[in-house]
Amino acid sequence: MRRPGAETLAPASGTVRVMDPVPTDVECVARSLTEPQAFGMIFDRHFHAVHTYLHRRAGRDLADDLAAETFALAYSQRTRWRASGSILPWLYGIATNLLHHHRRAERRQLSAYGRTGADRWATYDDETVARLDGSSLDARLASALAAMRPRERDALLLYALAELGYEEIALALDVPVGTVRTWLHRARLTARRELAGAMDMTPPLATTGVDLHG
Amino acid sequence: MDELDLFRGFRQGVTPPDAETQRRAGDRLADALEPASSRVQVPSRRQGRRRLAVLAAAVLVVVVVTASALGTARAILSQGPVHVYTGTFRCDGKRGSFEVHLRFPSTGTRNWRIANGTGAYLRTTGGGRIPEVGGSGHAWRARLEGYLAPEGARQQRIAIILSERPNGAFLLTPLHKGALRRDSGTQSSFWTG
Numbered sequence: 001m002r003r004p005g006a007e008t009l010a011p012a013s014g015t016v017r018v019m020d021p022v023p024t025d026v027e028c029v030a031r032s033l034t035e036p037q038a039f040g041m042i043f044d045r046h047f048h049a050v051h052t053y054l055h056r057r058a059g060r061d062l063a064d065d066l067a068a069e070t071f072a073l074a075y076s077q078r079t080r081w082r083a084s085g086s087i088l089p090w091l092y093g094i095a096t097n098l099l100h101h102h103r104r105a106e107r108r109q110l111s112a113y114g115r116t117g118a119d120r121w122a123t124y125d126d127e128t129v130a131r132l133d134g135s136s137l138d139a140r141l142a143s144a145l146a147a148m149r150p151r152e153r154d155a156l157l158l159y160a161l162a163e164l165g166y167e168e169i170a171l172a173l174d175v176p177v178g179t180v181r182t183w184l185h186r187a188r189l190t191a192r193r194e195l196a197g198a199m200d201m202t203p204p205l206a207t208t209g210v211d212l213h214g
Numbered sequence: 215m216d217e218l219d220l221f222r223g224f225r226q227g228v229t230p231p232d233a234e235t236q237r238r239a240g241d242r243l244a245d246a247l248e249p250a251s252s253r254v255q256v257p258s259r260r261q262g263r264r265r266l267a268v269l270a271a272a273v274l275v276v277v278v279v280t281a282s283a284l285g286t287a288r289a290i291l292s293q294g295p296v297h298v299y300t301g302t303f304r305c306d307g308k309r310g311s312f313e314v315h316l317r318f319p320s321t322g323t324r325n326w327r328i329a330n331g332t333g334a335y336l337r338t339t340g341g342g343r344i345p346e347v348g349g350s351g352h353a354w355r356a357r358l359e360g361y362l363a364p365e366g367a368r369q370q371r372i373a374i375i376l377s378e379r380p381n382g383a384f385l386l387t388p389l390h391k392g393a394l395r396r397d398s399g400t401q402s403s404f405w406t407g
Contacts, residue, residue: 036247037247039243040247043240043243047231047236048231051230051231051235051239052228052230055225055228055229055231056226056228060229063231064231064235067231067235067239068238068239069242071239071242071243071246072242072243072245072246075243075246075247119225122225123228123229124227124228125227125228125229126227137220137223138223138224138225141220141221141223141224142224145221145224156221157221159218159221160218160219160221160224161221161222161224163222184218187218188217188218191217191218191220191221192217195220
């Protein structure tokens with residue numbers, strides 16, 4: 001059996017109808033109902049994004065395990081996806097729910113990072129730059145995240161790391177949009193309280209390493 | 215500036231997944247795809263042609279397997295008798311311990327079966343094939359695939375990774391939901407034959 005990651009996006013030859021050479025997520029999932037291998041295209045397209053999201057939330061080791069599990073689970077539950085454009089928000093939702101089994105570990109990790117200022121769980125492209133420019137504010141952010149309730153943290157990180165809108169977060173977590181607004185409001189209050197010192201002391205984006213890492 | 219936007223820079227610049235991680239995740243997904251591809255569907259009128267195609271494929275498989283078997287028989291006769299190596303791996307995990315008996319004929323299918331379980335593996339039966347094995351000493355690794363049936367529970371598809379020998383580690387991963395849970399620990403082995 002071919003590995004899904006080795007799938008190509010080339011259209012099948014001999015088709016009479018002219019089709020878009022790159023099938024959409026909806027088409028891939030629909031096709032996977034009769035041809036399971038078609039789900040490999042979803043994997044090729046979104047594995048990097050899901051892994052990076054998990055890596056930034058829970059560190060490298062957990063990300064390796066949970067990213068793989070996310071796609072296996074997504075495949076087995078693909079009929080539950082309410083097809084609407086990109087499947088990515090739904091995949092983020094599965095990854096987030098899987099992370100819930102490890103929420104104590106995630107919280108311990110964030111607390112330790114906030115307390116010591118040393119990130120022993122994530123690996124960076126450039127360790128030196130990450131330590132010098134990212135760790136100080138990052139450690140405060142980690143403390144703030146550790147102080148939040150799990151669902152508030154989920155909503156915040158889907159907004160900030162996965163860059164989802166309110167509607168997409170609601171879809172990912174399978175809750176009403178109003179609930180997402182409430183969670184984000186509470187997350188904002190916690191962040192304001194925990195980061196009060198950091199926001200006064202530093203011009204935020206200049207010290208988060210955006211230019212350096214981006 | 216909104217406090218929430220500060221978090222956009224959290225852990226920015228983490229390394230992307232490497233090829234090995236992607237390969238392992240791809241294998242995990244392939245495991246999930248496999249049973250679905252071989253799932254039997256309820257036939258309908260429209261599937262008449264498909265059934266014919268499946269029948270034709272089955273006939274083709276029988277022909278190929280027969281030819282292959284005859285070829286193997288010829289190879290055995292020309293190369294001498296099949297030598298069978300057997301190995302016993304005692305695995306001590308967090309949920310109990312069990313013994314795995316491996317059978318390695320010099321030609322043909324390599325397979326395994328479970329024996330002598332304790333804890334979660336008490337009176338567990340099952341076995342399967344060994345699609346991947348190789349290396350020596352610290353670099354030795356084998357992947358076992360198959361089904362296990364714990365006492366009083368439905369059989370469950372699992373994979374076991376054995377690494378290093380004679381003493382090393384094992385990792386049992388359920389590929390389907392069921393009574394067995396993920397487990398790992400140490401293993402010690404010896405060979406006969």
